[in-house]
Amino acid sequence: MMFGAIHIYEAKEPLLKPKEKVRLMATGEKRKLVVYNAPVIEIDHEERILQKLKIKLGPDPLSSEWNKAKGIENILSRPEQEIGVALLDQFVIAGVGNILRNEILFRAKVHPERPVASLSIQEIERIVNYAERLSRGFLDYYKLQGMGIRDLLFVYNRFSGFCNVCGHPIKFYMQKPINRKTFVCEGCKNSILLMLQDVMCSMNFSGVYCSIPLAW
Numbered sequence: 585m586m587f588g589a590i591h592i593y594e595a596k597e598p599l600l601k602p603k604e605k606v607r608l609m610a611t612g613e614k615r616k617l618v619v620y621n622a623p624v625i626e627i628d629h630e631e632r633i634l635q636k637l638k639i640k641l642g643p644d645p646l647s648s649e650w651n652k653a654k655g656i657e658n659i660l661s662r663p664e665q666e667i668g669v670a671l672l673d674q675f676v677i678a679g680v681g682n683i684l685r686n687e688i689l690f691r692a693k694v695h696p697e698r699p700v701a702s703l704s705i706q707e708i709e710r711i712v713n714y715a716e717r718l719s720r721g722f723l724d725y726y727k728l729q730g731m732g733i734r735d736l737l738f739v740y741n742r743f744s745g746f747c748n749v750c751g752h753p754i755k756f757y758m759q760k761p762i763n764r765k766t767f768v769c770e771g772c773k774n775s776i777l778l779m780l781q782d783v784m785c786s787m788n789f790s791g792v793y794c795s796i797p798l799a800w
């Protein structure tokens with residue numbers, strides 16, 4: 585699980601966070617690297633760490649080796665975990681950070697606090713499909729076209745905003761135990777759009793995710 589933060593400071597610069605939260609500090613001549621709040625810190629040779637990560641990390645939507653079935657399998661292997669928590673685990677799907685997590689679940693119309701065991705296979709497929717599409721979309725906007733990703737955000741950081749789909753207020757809270765910013769629309773479950781999406785999924789229409797413009 586990805587917790588904590590890494591800061592790099594000038595050698596004599598004061599720390600921005602309290603000393604009690606420091607888990608590792610590496611000081612060089614000019615700069616120091618500080619790791620805060622990480623539950624586990626592993627120090628090893630770079631190649632060995634990369635090899636271990638490659639074996640353990642979930643499938644990467646941006647990789648040519650992307651494996652949607654493995655992403656679904658990894659989610660299903662955590663039946664008691666809330667989907668909003670599971671999605672941040674890099675061993676489920678690699679590269680999903682907090683912004684993506686919020687946007688994926690909003691578009692898939694799945695509440696982040698629902699346990700994985702309560703999700704239908706259609707809902708899990710929607711989540712994994714959006715993980716792939718949004719990962720590629722963010723990369724395309726942010727890195728390839730040099731544009732900000734604000735236009736792609738339907739819920740993230742929309743404090744006091746309203747849902748683009750149903751007009752319901754966007755709810756903001758910190759999801760436990762990960763303590764991450766979470767934005768949800770609790771009005772979308774009754775939307776006609778969602779019902780249409782579910783009917784089409786249950787009838788195995790291929791390409792359904794592309795056929796609903798609001799779901800991007």
Ligand SMILES: [Zn+2]
Pocket residue numbers: 747748749750751752769770771772
């Ligand atoms: Zn809504």
